[in-house]
Amino acid sequence: MRLELVGKPEGCKLLRMTIDVEPPLVPSSRIRSLSIRGDFFAVPEEAFDELEHKLEGTTLEELGKKFDGLVRQNGLECLGITGSGLDEIIQKELHNGI
Amino acid sequence: MAYEFRLLETGFHRAAFNMGLDEALLRSVAEGRSLPTLRFYGWAPPAVSIGYFQGLHEEVDAAACKTAGIDVVRRITGGGAVFHHHEVTYSIVLPLSHPLARPNILDSYRLLLGGIIEGLSILGIEAEFAPINDIIAGGKKISGNAQTRKLGCLLQHGTIILDVDVDRMFTVLKVPQEKTRGKLIEDIKSRVTSIKHCLPQSESMSFETLYATTIQSLKKGFAKALNLALVSSVPTEAELQLAEQLAQEKFSSQTWITLR
Numbered sequence: 001m002r003l004e005l006v007g008k009p010e011g012c013k014l015l016r017m018t019i020d021v022e023p024p025l026v027p028s029s030r031i032r033s034l035s036i037r038g039d040f041f042a043v044p045e046e047a048f049d050e051l052e053h054k055l056e057g058t059t060l061e062e063l064g065k066k067f068d069g070l071v072r073q074n075g076l077e078c079l080g081i082t083g084s085g086l087d088e089i090i091q092k093e094l095h096n097g098i
Numbered sequence: 099m100a101y102e103f104r105l106l107e108t109g110f111h112r113a114a115f116n117m118g119l120d121e122a123l124l125r126s127v128a129e130g131r132s133l134p135t136l137r138f139y140g141w142a143p144p145a146v147s148i149g150y151f152q153g154l155h156e157e158v159d160a161a162a163c164k165t166a167g168i169d170v171v172r173r174i175t176g177g178g179a180v181f182h183h184h185e186v187t188y189s190i191v192l193p194l195s196h197p198l199a200r201p202n203i204l205d206s207y208r209l210l211l212g213g214i215i216e217g218l219s220i221l222g223i224e225a226e227f228a229p230i231n232d233i234i235a236g237g238k239k240i241s242g243n244a245q246t247r248k249l250g251c252l253l254q255h256g257t258i259i260l261d262v263d264v265d266r267m268f269t270v271l272k273v274p275q276e277k278t279r280g281k282l283i284e285d286i287k288s289r290v291t292s293i294k295h296c297l298p299q300s301e302s303m304s305f306e307t308l309y310a311t312t313i314q315s316l317k318k319g320f321a322k323a324l325n326l327a328l329v330s331s332v333p334t335e336a337e338l339q340l341a342e343q344l345a346q347e348k349f350s351s352q353t354w355i356t357l358r
Contacts (some may be wrong), residue, residue, distance in 0.1 A: 013230075041175075041203065041230070045246065077203050079230050
């Protein structure tokens with residue numbers, strides 16, 4: 001199933017996510033693919049493209065933590081996007097969906 | 099001792115060329131073939147640029163742009179969608195080893211935007227840095243900026259708003275689903291200002307005069323705030339050729355424009 005999510009969590013710019021997950025929609029659903037878009041900054045930009053691919057296979061509930069870990073590992077500097085911001089948007093969807 | 103910077107005033111160009119030239123300058127400075135560079139420019143026809151991470155069709159009504167003759171381009175920098183019409187645009191390129199390049203991006207914004215804040219002050223507008231990437235005057239946005247780092251260099255570009263037509267802007271920019279068009283337009287009008295609005299004496303100025311006056315002040319502002327010795331110049335033949343090539347092969351390509 002596909003989730004189209006939009007949010008502007010505290011401290012973040014407008015974030016949009018398209019996430020394909022294995023049903024049913026629960027916190028432990030695995031992400032098949034995802035795209036993160038918005039008016040945030042991430043330098044180097046190309047490393048962010050790679051980071052998105054590395055998030056495939058993780059679960060919805062682990063997304064934010066994994067995102068922050070990959071940002072550190074890949075030496076990315078991000079402004080206007082955080083793992084907790086992504087989690088907040090997903091939590092809202094899970095709350096609505098369950 | 100002042101830092102020697104090349105000063106380019108490249109006039110008005112299509113969006114793809116403008117972005118091509120910014121990238122060509124980045125590469126030229128990275129290869130040590132040009133001095134650190136400060137460039138001022140404009141857009142003809144008007145254009146919409148979107149941030150590297152934005153989805154084209156979520157932000158821009160591409161069909162409306164085509165009908166209205168407005169260019170659409172994706173930047174190599176992050177940040178939001180911008181309608182480029184009545185504004186001065188600048189770019190600044192310097193090696194990361196330069197004393198004016200701070201390791202931290204937010205610190206770099208704060209330092210480099212000092213040039214614009216000083217330039218606005220010379221014009222008679224009190225403005226301040228509003229993190230992450232804006233400058234505000236009277237609590238409203240007057241300048242938006244974006245920065246990237248590639249090939250050992252820092253590129254920052256941004257706009258200084260001379261005049262703003264929010265109604266026209268939202269004939270080509272999409273309105274987020276959760277907002278009504280009228281509400282959004284009112285929101286933006288309450289949050290964005292312009293040099294024309296801040297300086298009542300500029301009301302009677304033509305766009306050309308206001309553009310030139312603003313650039314004069316910004317040159318002085320950058321020179322003072324960043325301790326620059328500006329050397330007026332023109333882009334090299336190699337830079338212009340690369341800019342044309344990038345404009346055609348990258349910035350005009352649907353693959354790039356629809357990347358996200």
